[in-house]
Amino acid sequence: MERRNFLRNTSLAMAALMIKPPIPMKEDTVLGQGNRRYKLDNHWSHADVAKYPVNDCHEMIQDSKGRILLLTNETHNNVLIYDKKGKILESWGHEYPGAHGLTLFDENGTEVLFICDNSRHQVIKTTIDGRVLMTLDYPKETGQYTKPEEYIPTETAITPTGDIYVADGYGKDFVIHYDASGRYLGYFGGRGPQEKHLLNAHGICLDFRDNKQPNLIVTSRQQNAFKRYTLEGEYINTIALPGAWVCRPVIKGDYLYSAVLQTNSRQGDHSGFVTILDKNYKVVSNLAGSVPNYVDGKLDEMYQTIKCFSYPHDVCIDDEENLYIAQWNSGKVYPYKLSPVI
Amino acid sequence: MKKLLLPLLTSLLFNNGFGQQLFQLAPPMLQYHSAFFKDSETASLKFAQPGTKIYFTLNGAEPTQKDAVYRKPIDVKKSLTTLKAKVFGNGFLPSETVQATFIKDGLKIKSIEQSPPNEKYPGNGATTLFDNEGGIANMHSKNFLGYQQDSVEINITLDKKQPIRSVLLDFLRDEGSWIFPPQKITIFYFDDAKNEFEIMNKKEIIANTNAKANACVFELIKAGAKVNSNRLKIIIQPLQSIPEWHPGKGKQAWLFIDEIKIY
Numbered sequence: 001m002e003r004r005n006f007l008r009n010t011s012l013a014m015a016a017l018m019i020k021p022p023i024p025m026k027e028d029t030v031l032g033q034g035n036r037r038y039k040l041d042n043h044w045s046h047a048d049v050a051k052y053p054v055n056d057c058h059e060m061i062q063d064s065k066g067r068i069l070l071l072t073n074e075t076h077n078n079v080l081i082y083d084k085k086g087k088i089l090e091s092w093g094h095e096y097p098g099a100h101g102l103t104l105f106d107e108n109g110t111e112v113l114f115i116c117d118n119s120r121h122q123v124i125k126t127t128i129d130g131r132v133l134m135t136l137d138y139p140k141e142t143g144q145y146t147k148p149e150e151y152i153p154t155e156t157a158i159t160p161t162g163d164i165y166v167a168d169g170y171g172k173d174f175v176i177h178y179d180a181s182g183r184y185l186g187y188f189g190g191r192g193p194q195e196k197h198l199l200n201a202h203g204i205c206l207d208f209r210d211n212k213q214p215n216l217i218v219t220s221r222q223q224n225a226f227k228r229y230t231l232e233g234e235y236i237n238t239i240a241l242p243g244a245w246v247c248r249p250v251i252k253g254d255y256l257y258s259a260v261l262q263t264n265s266r267q268g269d270h271s272g273f274v275t276i277l278d279k280n281y282k283v284v285s286n287l288a289g290s291v292p293n294y295v296d297g298k299l300d301e302m303y304q305t306i307k308c309f310s311y312p313h314d315v316c317i318d319d320e321e322n323l324y325i326a327q328w329n330s331g332k333v334y335p336y337k338l339s340p341v342i
Numbered sequence: 343m344k345k346l347l348l349p350l351l352t353s354l355l356f357n358n359g360f361g362q363q364l365f366q367l368a369p370p371m372l373q374y375h376s377a378f379f380k381d382s383e384t385a386s387l388k389f390a391q392p393g394t395k396i397y398f399t400l401n402g403a404e405p406t407q408k409d410a411v412y413r414k415p416i417d418v419k420k421s422l423t424t425l426k427a428k429v430f431g432n433g434f435l436p437s438e439t440v441q442a443t444f445i446k447d448g449l450k451i452k453s454i455e456q457s458p459p460n461e462k463y464p465g466n467g468a469t470t471l472f473d474n475e476g477g478i479a480n481m482h483s484k485n486f487l488g489y490q491q492d493s494v495e496i497n498i499t500l501d502k503k504q505p506i507r508s509v510l511l512d513f514l515r516d517e518g519s520w521i522f523p524p525q526k527i528t529i530f531y532f533d534d535a536k537n538e539f540e541i542m543n544k545k546e547i548i549a550n551t552n553a554k555a556n557a558c559v560f561e562l563i564k565a566g567a568k569v570n571s572n573r574l575k576i577i578i579q580p581l582q583s584i585p586e587w588h589p590g591k592g593k594q595a596w597l598f599i600d601e602i603k604i605y
Contacts, residue, residue: 027433029363029365029433042363265371266368266369268518269555271368290388290389290390290391291390291391291392293390301371303368303371303388304368305367305368305389305390305391305394306365306366306367306368306391306434307365307366307367307368308363308365
């Protein structure tokens with residue numbers, strides 16, 4: 001906007017204020033701490049609810065065209081494709097009643113999607129516009145499963161060579177490893193008393209920030225932690241996030257972002273927030289959550305401070321460092337957008 | 343009506359396209375070891391959100407910005423002290439109020455024998471009901487004995503024969519988990535002269551129909567007449583029929599009890 005226009009608009013607004021009774025203007029809600037602070041826009045989506053309904057908004061990604069893809073378990077349109085301003089561009093998908101996990105992979109210059117479906121007990125690879133390329137059924141090769149119902153995959157991570165890791169986060173908490181063609185290679189994780197075990201392995205991602213030693217980060221949500229493993233499935237260490245039911249880890253640049261579905265101190269009470277960790281897995285900012293505090297290297301229990309999210313389920317970071325927050329069981333709300341405050 | 347009006351006004355004023363919504367602060371974190379204490383108990387409050395303050399009262403009143411600002415942990419020494427706390431901050435609606443009532447130890451209890459609880463909720467062993475542990479509204483804390491049956495019998499033996507004025511029982515209310523306070527409590531004392539149990543008092547409780555948050559709720563039952571004894575028998579009748587408005591209507595509720603005090 002040119003400066004002259006800006007001035008004129010301002011004086012018009014002032015005039016309007018003088019005529020009308022004063023309307024309380026709400027300042028922007030700014031969330032987070034340090035150099036990871038964001039302005040909240042909870043009216044980002046322009047979707048018409050009659051045309052593009054959602055149920056749970058589970059996960060979001062941005063494709064190379066800059067479009068934002070949302071996966072919902074509403075079979076009227078399992079995938080909604082937005083521009084960054086919140087306008088719906090297109091939609092597809094009616095056959096994913098348990099649509100949960102959404103991962104984008106650049107396969108030799110062509111982008112493909114991996115969808116985890118909780119209800120179908122399958123992982124489905126599709127083109128970006130929804131044509132099915134491959135379906136992975138329950139992993140009986142592991143010897144750990146006797147029927148599809150025991151397997152409830154929640155997330156995938158794909159290596160640069162196309163290897164697929166599937167987290168069975170609502171099933172038996174194993175991580176199953178396949179090659180690019182879907183051939184079974186092995187598994188790790190599962191439930192148990194040891195540090196290497198998982199409880200509610202809800203998310204998984206690859207971490208290339210240390211390029212000498214790429215590794216896998218897997219969520220152990222009921223243990224309020226991320227756990228790190230080598231690509232071979234050897235346990236490395238645990239990143240404790242006391243109080244926080246972290247969903248999937250999402251890495252962009254130097255930072256790791258994760259929606260916190262809810263907190264231990266207020267379970268079942270819409271107590272979610274969003275957490276951001278730096279390269280050293282240290283929490284640097286909580287959006288709508290408590291200021292992170294470390295005492296002798298140990299993180300204090302975290303909790304929600306502002307009730308602007310109910311049950312956030314995923315964070316998508318776009319090419320301009322804006323965040324999009326998808327929410328589960330939150331009154332069918334569309335995603336919110338958060339823009340960096342500089 | 344007032345409850346309906348506020349969100350409506352809020353959405354009219356703040357949700358009309360040129361402004362963003364006004365959000366509410368979450369309640370502060372209230373932490374203490376146990377609501378039951380011998381000499382004193384320390385309660386702490388936390389709310390790490392810049393620009394906000396925690397206000398609290400100890401007299402049962404709803405906290406306002408005219409009340410004390412929380413700065414350091416609070417020592418409670420007086421029995422039945424209710425701490426209420428609430429967060430206020432510019433640009434946000436004030437939080438819901440959190441609260442806890444702290445309960446002082448009573449006459450020395452030698453032993454308690456009770457009906458065997460459900461195997462999933464065995465509490466913390468034989469001393470669960472008089473270990474001064476609990477008063478935390480979390481069904482998964484190990485302080486509660488859980489029952490789902492027609493009646494629960496509790497037999498209490500005191501250190502020595504002495505005057506008994508009242509009995510306090512602490513229950514969990516977690517309606518989402520089908521846990522309700524009981525519908526009836528009957529207390530008997532052993533009368534040496536008659537060599538039998540005599541009624542001390544009884545209380546019937548109407549199930550709350552609008553309880554929102556999980557909470558520990560206590561019942562203080564006074565002796566109807568002068569009582570001098572070293573043995574009490576308590577018969578608790580869990581809520582036999584969950585109210586209409588609840589998804590579990592008509593079914594038997596769970597009873598969770600974590601402590602008994604004799605005064």
